[in-house]
Amino acid sequence: MITTEKKYSTQIQDEPKLVCKDHLVTGEEFQISEYENGILRTKPVPSDLGKYYESENYISHSDSKSGLQDKIYQLVKSHMLSKKAKWVRRYFKQGDILDFGAGTGEFLNKMKKFLWNVDGVEPNKTARDLAILKGLNLKPDLSELRIKKFDVISLWHVLEHLPDLEKKIQEFYDLLNEDGILIIAVPNHRSYDAEFYKEDWAGWDVPRHLWHFSREGLTEKFYDFNFELVDEKPLKFDSYYVSLLSEKNKNSSTNPLNAFYRGFVSNQRARKTGEYSSIAYFFKKTPKT
Template sequence: MEQAQRERLGLENNSRKDDAGTGGGARLENVACNLCGSGRHTPVYEMPDRRFFREEFFTVVECNQCGLGFVNPRPAAAEMQKYYPREYYQNPPTTSHHHYLKRRFTAQAAYLEELGHDGGRKKLLDVGCANGEFPRFMATRGWNVEGVEVSESSQRITDFRVYTEEFQNIPLNEPAYDAVTAWAVLEHVHDPMAYFRKASRLLKQGGLFVFLVPNFGSVASRHLFCEDIPRHLYFFTRETVRQYLEKTGFTLEKEDNGRKIYKLAPNNWLAFMVRTRLLGKKYSFGDVPLTSKEYRRVHHLQSGIAAALKYAAYSPASVMDRMLWPVIETAQILRKSYGVSTYVARRGLTKKH
């Protein structure tokens, strides 16, 4: 990336942790592995918050003992609200967006059909329900719904019960739900183990815990700087998920690696492969091309054909990369190496072989 462009984007690494333990004004904390407790880990990559605070850089590490990925040091829990401004929750009220939500919610609901139909109304707790769209969708399918949402920036919900505490702190500890869902939530929290334990306590025997998380075994999550740092704090593989489930009384029933709910596209896969495989060099954040939006901002361009042509001249590899996405993503899904995975775990039953 051109030096002048990085400076104008605010992407220069000039806000590393200082003597007070801060990065760009945020108080940072060092943590041990949430899964196994080990204090030994290896740095994997470093990148900034590209969405809201581009001057703040963070390091993703991998536990040497169990392989869990996590941001370390990370912003303390009390600091996190600033990384979730109101615009984080705002979606355009367009027809295409509504169609997208319907397709996504239909795919999510299909996982809950694993519970079957016994004539009674099932009860769902959706953790990280944001503005409440998914619980409302499930209510139209006959479910009793409740939610958990801690953000002060999300819309106020009045049509069903919402707990505003952290999930592990809600005032319930008895089996009350047939299903608990957490769609792209566990990567955001400071203590994933506490969430697994709480879900185990709140589910009825045979109830389902369905959750979607980043796949740290994927190229997109591990190498291409596609994660939403520092809102994403933890990164999981099938093996680390299995360990979490075993420690908290669950049996893993299903893993879906794919893009039908959320996407983590392999942006800049081509540039990564050329640099690492052909040139034999390390691929760092400084090698990541500007996105088309960043390029227009740097060069004060309006969206249109002229800007698109200039961007293609700036980074032809990015244009070719985008054209290859369908093939690359299909291959990754077939190999179970796509950027996100959905897991279905059952509470308190022995898996049938």
């Protein structure tokens, strides 16, 4: 069991810590401000968030392998699917799993091979259509799954996108079986690569990323909703990929050598501090008190 003390700040400053640019679609600037201890938020939140995902370069909604960046992403994703399945099966060899923000469905397809019963939610229609080609009928929202219960719910780089953060955490709690596991993978704004690239760090990804978490902030937030942190897994490839994107944000061109160096340094420092670029957290549902 991993334990943390609750350390919520009683005085949260509303002054922006950073001003970051949307490098993917509009070039608009957004503020990063403190929300709770260890949790930052993007301001303002656009009323039309959907348009900020309308880009051929938003790779999680496609299976593209056309460019170097796409090929690297898809290669790493394929490798990580096996790791993710192994992590899940440490808790349950088989069962019912919900992947929230399932993208084009690769992770669920992997779990089907281990004879899991799979369900997925993916708001983006383009991604859902690609999942259909793989035999997966993803739902656009949670409303169609209210009567079901799951042994595992996973969000692989999805929580940071959710406008209604607290509401969704409660819904995930209600959808889990007793002793169910909730897996949350998010960027870590206290990693070395985040500190080095500052406002150009690709992990900010404003305004698509509405929330920005530290290890302490995320753990404390889920503790409030009766989730106990039982494990963390570093996503070591993320430091390299995020650094590659950050180089482009900073210098208007990718520099693979610099990106590899910064990613390597980030992982090396994290071996001592635990502050990896991205981390997968494993929370166990506990009874409400």
